[in-house]
Amino acid sequence: MTVLTSQPEWQRLTELATSVKSTHMRDWFAEDPQRASKFQTEACGLYLDYSKNRVDQEVLDTLFALADSQGLSAHREAMFGGANINNTENRAVLHTALRNFSGEPVYVDGQDVMPEVLATLEKIRAFTHAIHSGAHVGYTGKPIRQVVSIGIGGSFLGPKIMTEALKPYTHDAVKVHFVANVDGCHIHDVLSTLDHTETLIVMSSKSFSTQETLQNTLSAKDWFLSQGGSQQDIARHFVAVSSNVAAATEFGIAEENIFPMWDWVGGRYSLWSAIGLPIALALGFDNFKSLLEGAHEMDKHFKTAPSKQNLPVIMAMLGIWYRNFFDAQSHVLLPYYHYLRGLPAYVQQLDMESNGKQVTQAGQRVDYATGPIIWGSEGTNGQHSFHQLIHQGHGIIPADFLMPLNVPNQDDTHHAMLASNCFGQTQALMQGKSFEDCYKDLEGKGLDEEQRRSLAEHKTMPGNKPSNTILFEKLDPFTLGALVAMYEHKVFVQGVIWQLNSFDQWGVELGKVLGNQVLAGIVGSADHDQFDPSTQQLIARFRKANAP
Numbered sequence: 001m002t003v004l005t006s007q008p009e010w011q012r013l014t015e016l017a018t019s020v021k022s023t024h025m026r027d028w029f030a031e032d033p034q035r036a037s038k039f040q041t042e043a044c045g046l047y048l049d050y051s052k053n054r055v056d057q058e059v060l061d062t063l064f065a066l067a068d069s070q071g072l073s074a075h076r077e078a079m080f081g082g083a084n085i086n087n088t089e090n091r092a093v094l095h096t097a098l099r100n101f102s103g104e105p106v107y108v109d110g111q112d113v114m115p116e117v118l119a120t121l122e123k124i125r126a127f128t129h130a131i132h133s134g135a136h137v138g139y140t141g142k143p144i145r146q147v148v149s150i151g152i153g154g155s156f157l158g159p160k161i162m163t164e165a166l167k168p169y170t171h172d173a174v175k176v177h178f179v180a181n182v183d184g185c186h187i188h189d190v191l192s193t194l195d196h197t198e199t200l201i202v203m204s205s206k207s208f209s210t211q212e213t214l215q216n217t218l219s220a221k222d223w224f225l226s227q228g229g230s231q232q233d234i235a236r237h238f239v240a241v242s243s244n245v246a247a248a249t250e251f252g253i254a255e256e257n258i259f260p261m262w263d264w265v266g267g268r269y270s271l272w273s274a275i276g277l278p279i280a281l282a283l284g285f286d287n288f289k290s291l292l293e294g295a296h297e298m299d300k301h302f303k304t305a306p307s308k309q310n311l312p313v314i315m316a317m318l319g320i321w322y323r324n325f326f327d328a329q330s331h332v333l334l335p336y337y338h339y340l341r342g343l344p345a346y347v348q349q350l351d352m353e354s355n356g357k358q359v360t361q362a363g364q365r366v367d368y369a370t371g372p373i374i375w376g377s378e379g380t381n382g383q384h385s386f387h388q389l390i391h392q393g394h395g396i397i398p399a400d401f402l403m404p405l406n407v408p409n410q411d412d413t414h415h416a417m418l419a420s421n422c423f424g425q426t427q428a429l430m431q432g433k434s435f436e437d438c439y440k441d442l443e444g445k446g447l448d449e450e451q452r453r454s455l456a457e458h459k460t461m462p463g464n465k466p467s468n469t470i471l472f473e474k475l476d477p478f479t480l481g482a483l484v485a486m487y488e489h490k491v492f493v494q495g496v497i498w499q500l501n502s503f504d505q506w507g508v509e510l511g512k513v514l515g516n517q518v519l520a521g522i523v524g525s526a527d528h529d530q531f532d533p534s535t536q537q538l539i540a541r542f543r544k545a546n547a548p
């Protein structure tokens with residue numbers, strides 16, 4: 001038994017889970033008319049109804065006590081204070097400093113990072129203004145009208161999904177395209193529609209060593225030169241965001257065109273840094289700043305609100321409850337807002353790359369479940385496919401339903417239907433439909449007793465399936481910033497409980513190394529014996545199909 005599982009709070013939660021498993025949420029609602037109003041809270045423009053969860057006050061109190069016993073406050077202070085909490089890489093974790101508008105310094109190794117953070121923000125502002133106003137023109141004197149953002153992982157998902165989510169706020173000066181995959185179809189499709197004289201390439205790579213991003217940028221450079229641009233003109237059409245300034249300069253990006261970031265910003269936490277430059281270009285600097293301000297507001301809430309009102313803490317501890325005491329393998333995100341359809345993919349990277357681990361910070365193998373599978377897609381589409389499994393499949397899949405109360409440019413009928421589906425699903429998941437009701441519905445349908453019983457069994461919905469509902473007035477930049485920061489802190493709290501380092505990613509790093517080794521095998525510059533027989537066979541097939 002590890003330190004975590006031997007905690008008295010953990011032991012108590014195990015006992016409580018046994019009794020909660022024999023209780024139905026619909027009985028709780030029937031017994032306590034105040035239940036819905038008891039289990040709700042609000043902060044930073046986000047309203048959370050968590051009453052449709054399989055918890056009572058004692059469970060919640062014990063979950064919060066567990067968080068205390070794991071030293072949540074001290075861990076939180078360490079992160080905000082710039083301690084090297086990413087212990088396997090000996091780095092601080094300070095995405096919160098990137099949106100720190102408190103005027104307070106933030107120290108890393110005794111040095112205040114805020115002056116360079118603010119200077120970079122000013123550089124983003126000035127550059128965005130220069131592009132939008134037409135002060136920065138392409139080499140033929142034409143204004144920049146198209147931006148191609150090249151990056152992958154955290155250097156892609158944040159900018160792409162925030163830009164998509166804030167579509168109603170799009171600035172009309174430029175159109176921003178995103179390319180991530182090394183699959184050549186993508187960059188080809190994007191570039192083939194563009195005029196190189198009015199195109200800006202933003203190459204985003206913290207390490208400046210990621211194969212996909214380097215290759216896509218090389219292809220963009222070849223395209224630019226093949227269209228008539230010269231080596232000298234590149235300075236007006238290519239900029240980079242990276243913490244590796246030396247590699248970016250060596251690659252040919254002019255030093256003044258490099259937007260810095262720092263090793264204390266993790267890739268999946270980097271949209272608040274200059275990695276967010278494409279967001280500023282797409283939406284305007286003021287909207288980008290408002291996104292950061294919303295996140296800062298959530299930081300303040302997370303730092304100061306007591307657990308029972310603290311959105312990230314509540315969401316995190318509910319997740320622990322289901323993952324560790326109900327064996328929930330996955331968690332589904334269901335945004336009922338088309339523009340927010342990318343959120344599941346964003347949180348998927350954030351959560352799974354952070355807490356997809358099985359060794360504690362101290363290097364011990366865990367004996368409890370850690371990060372769940374995160375998935376989902378926009379409502380109502382999912383209702384006509386995978387919701388079946390959430391309603392009637394084996395086990396439970398806790399769900400987050402998200403919806404703005406107001407939407408731009410839409411007729412009210414659509415929005416009311418969307419809301420009714422969203423709320424209706426949470427109700428159906430909670431209440432289910434009993435065998436008795438289904439059996440009654442089949443009366444007079446011409447079925448014999450056996451057929452009637454059997455069909456009623458198929459139609460029975462167990463219910464008792466947990467969900468959170470998160471509502472907000474509208475999805476403006478501030479609210480989106482708060483929402484994303486809420487999920488960041490949720491993941492942080494869970495990492496603290498599970499005693500993980502949520503800020504490294506050795507699993508995906510290995511993928512990068514192996515990808516490069518296999519590439520050497522494919523192009524013939526590496527000995528094939530180093531690969532396993534299956535991989536050798538795959539390489540051989542590929543080489544044969546591509547032989548000159």
Ligand code: F6P
Nearest residue numbers: 153154155205206207210267508
């Ligand atoms: O794929 C792993 C990863 O390291 C992510 O964490 C990161 O966001 C992505 O690669 C891109 O890395 P970079 O910004 O260094 O190109």
